[in-house]
Amino acid sequence: MIKIENVRKSFGELEVLKGINLDVEQGEVLSIIGGSGSGKSTLLYCINAIENIQGGKIFVDGIDVHNKATNKDQLRQKLGMVFQQWNSFPHLTVLENVALAPQIVKKMSKEEAIEIAQKELKHVGLGDKFDMYPTKMSGGQQQRLAIARALAMRPDYMLFDEVTSALDPELVGEVLDTLRILREEGMTMICVTHEIAFAREVSDQVAFFHKGVIEEMGPPEQVISNPQKETTQAFLSKVLS
């Protein structure tokens, strides 16, 4: 499980996370919603140690993420991440994009890595694009490629940072469908999202972030359908209108 205890994070003078507490159990889907600049992406970056923290603790399967003694490269193998801006490796084919990390990070043989890469690409519906270069693909396809690339490392957790918000509206559906498949398969996920309907549909828990704190957290029936706090109500009425 992922355990987040009183996490504080600042960029210089600016305090972005002001004491975040969260637990994500195995097989659970947590959605994080909230306004721009509320610290949602920053929290994900802190979970896989791309950003450091100034206070509190984060545990992934009991491993203290920000402890100096923790091997961060090794830890990140447990945590797949897909970013808002698609960032496939443009100099590699679609298949190479997915097969690279299993080979160099997990030291798999080339055959083994390619087999896994092909499987994951089929998984996300890119089974006919192996030899294409990602720059020739649509945004939706590139995001699915990024998902396959992360899955090929066989992570225990997936972190999604607004993976549909840079996409044209007609491409959002195909990426959300891929996330639905992962949920069906029991993947533990943290999804930062602006897709409120999607969050209500797939989440076990929803956390509403506001100015670096969790204003409200609970099952979607509560946080999205029946919010208690004024800030949550204001946010939802704005994004749902």
Added chain:
Amino acid sequence: MDYEFHWNIVFQKMPELLQGAFVTLHVSVLSMVLGIAIAVFLAIAKMNNTKPFNYVAVGWIEIARNTPALFQIYMAYFGLGAFGIHLSPYMAVLSALVFINAGYLAETFRGGFQSIPDAQYNASKSLGMTSFQTYRYIILPQMFRRIYHPMTNQFVWSILMSSLGILVGMSELSGETQRLQSLSFRTLEFFIVTAVLYYIITKFVLICASLLSKRLFKGEI
């Protein structure tokens, strides 16, 4: 027009011209190899603000890019001579070209590094790659593509700049031409043929570079 062209003498001396062309190619290739090696260090030194290396790098880059090649060659040949360091014409031209190439390429490399989006580093990190793996498999291959054409241009420039070797008596293509025309007085013929030879050399380099890039770079950036 009453100038009568006499080409025979030029063709007789072709082996010597080609010998000069070989020296031209030789000095430019060497100046690129050494220039690239130094440029990597200059670029890194300028990006890391570690004193005094960044001052050295900035000074080098500024002088190399903002003073004439002629001046660099004179400094290497006559300037160092005044301090008792006597370089051969070949070594003087080589040092000047290395100095200039390193300065220009350092800026090219720096731009190349900075043009790779942060997202590529984060994506690599999130897959568990070490910093070394990230540079080796993700950053450098992309950077190399982006600087490939500026690098080819610099190579062509080196070939053309090496013709300044004529001023210190180096026997590269221009120096040889100068010597041969002064013996035969067929100035125009010699320089026309030499111009054609320069054109052929640079075209040859550009075509090779473009063929090589098609083999090396399959994807798009």
